Amino acid sequence: MRPPLWTSDEIVAATGGTLHGAPFAVDGVTFDSREVEGGELFVAMPGTAHDGHDHVARALADGAIAALVSRPAADGSDWGPHVLVDDVPAALTALAVAARARMAGPVVGVTGSVGKTSTKEALAAALDRQEPGFTHRSVKSYNNHTGVPLSLARMPRDSRFAVLEMGMNHAGEIASLTRLVRPHVALITTIASAHIEHLGSMEAIADAKAEIFEGLEPGGTAVIPEDTPYRDRLLKAAKRQADAIVTFGGGEADVTATHAVTAEGGGSLVTARLRESELTFTIAQRGDHWVTNSLGVLAVVEALGADLAIAGLALADLGGLKGRGERHRIAAEGGEYLLIDESYNANPASMAATLKALGEERGVSRRIAVLGPMRELGEQADALHAGLAPAIEAAKVELALLVGDDMAPLAGALAGRVEVRRADSVEAATGLLKATVRPGDAVLVKASNSIGLAKLVTAMAGG
Structure with a gap:
């Protein structure tokens, strides 16, 4: 039996809080009462729209063992076991620091403009294949100033590997997160124009x-x-902090694909040259961008001294990730069609990569792209949306179903070149797709997460 995640004594020692009620032990940590399954510490985070203290009673009723709070219940009722602290976010960070301090295994930090969550999942799968059940990772996209401390606080004391994702909207955010994570290996997936609205230039993003x-x-x-183009800029920054630097990708990279072809049934069969060995493996995910992601994964695995062959097996078995390439075969009258769920996020680089993969789908009668806006592009938004037109044409898309007013520049760029239909809402787009799709089609669904195209996927595929 594995030890508890936290005891009340450990929580008190880490946070400087005071225990109220009987001593306890928990096996999980959450600040979302909807995630409570039983056995957790519920962290009552304050917020502008919702205060976690208003959900403590519900969390405890649903099975949470105890709460981390900064004030008593407003109605004077007994919350049951809880640790009272001065500042809940600071206490969560203190738990994160304590969790990292007791972690004896190697920790990997992952960031990048595109592909960080997918690469994090692939890397965690590769390491977990070597130590089944003992690889900890960030869940979902918990990669910001609250998500990273939560992910660390959830790290079991006996973890043998950890893979933690870090994201940002502004300069300085990753600096504070990485000092919490303290990675042994830090991976940047790529540099693209995501968040250029806040950072102003590609150089600032890098x-x-x-x-x-x-x-x-x-x-x-x-x-x-x-x-x-920012490789040398990244190298310069890395040289100030790292004892070793590994590059991955094409050309003269330390880790590169010497051969890559489409594998039977999709995905890619890749032969990779690493610093000290060569490996032939299959990556289950489709698209050239996934070949590059896999090279980054193998570069980290080699840097950790872990087993590359086992990592290759994990890449072959990697399933589709919800919102990031999950594939649904959906029955339709007379057959079925393919729906590719890329609804979680979008920026110009990831749009181009997934559209290219759509164009490489075999055995389809028609390609449909259901696309919504890309966020945080600032003054360049119109130009960057219109700039997707060549990728859509190159992917042999026959119908572009564009959602929202922000897609007007792209609709204009495609006029007379590709059939375009417009929808002013996710619900309208769902109706149009249901009326249009037919057996043999391949449908790509992609937009920034805030657009809500995941609802369209659910409506079409169920679940």
């Missing part, structure tokens, strides 16, 4: 991502993409 190296442990390794 610098913000390179902050991840500031938290590297002594002897740490920086893993950076070869195929970016």
Whole structure:
């Protein structure tokens, strides 16, 4: 039996809080009462729209063992076991620090403009294949100033590997997160125009991502993409912090694909040259971007001294990720069609990559792209949306179903070149797709998460 995640004594020692009620032990931590399944510490985070203290009673009724709070119940009722602290967010961060301090195994930090969550999942799968059940990872996209502390606080004391994702909207955010995570290996997936609205230039985006190296442990390794105009900028930043630097991608990269072809049934069969070996493996996910992601994964695995062959097996078995390439075969009158769920996030680079993969789908009668806006592009938004037109044409898309007013520049760029239909809402887009789709079609669904195209996927595929 594995030890508890936290005892009340450990929580008190880490946070400086006071215990009220009987001593306890918990096996999970959450600040979302909807996630309570039983056995958790519920962290009553304050917020502008909702205060977690208003949900303590519900969380405890649903099975949480205890709560982390900064005030008594407003109605004077007894919350049951809880630890009272001065500041709940600071206490969660203190738990994160304590969790990282007791972690004896290697920790990997992942960031990047595109592909960080998918790469994090692939890397966690590769490491968990070697130590089944003992690899900890960030869940969902918990990668910000609250998500990273939560992910660390959830890290079991006997973890043998940990893979933690870090994201940002502004300069300085990753610097603070990486000092919590203290990675032994820090990976940047790529640099793209996501968040350019807040950062102003691609150079500033590269610098913000390179902050991840500031938290590297002594002897740490920086893993950076070869195929970016900002490679030398990243190298310069890495040299200030890392003892070793590994590049991955094309050309003269330390880890590169010497051969890559489409595998039977999809995905890619890849032969990779690494620093000290060569590996032939299959990556289950489709698209050239996944070949590049896999090279980043293998670069980290090699840097950790873990088993590359086992990592290759994990990449072959990696299933589709919800909102990030999950594939649904959906019955339709007379057959079925393919729906590719990329609804979680979008920026110009990821749009181009997934559209290219759509164009490479075999055995389809028609390609449909259901696309919504990309966020945080600032003054460049119209131009960047219109700039997707060549990728849509190259992917042999026959119908572009565009959702929202922000897609007007793209509709204009496609006029007379590709059939375009417009929808002013997710619900309208769902209706149009249901009326249009037919057996043999391949449908790509992609937009920034805030657009809510996941609802369209659920309506079409169920679940």
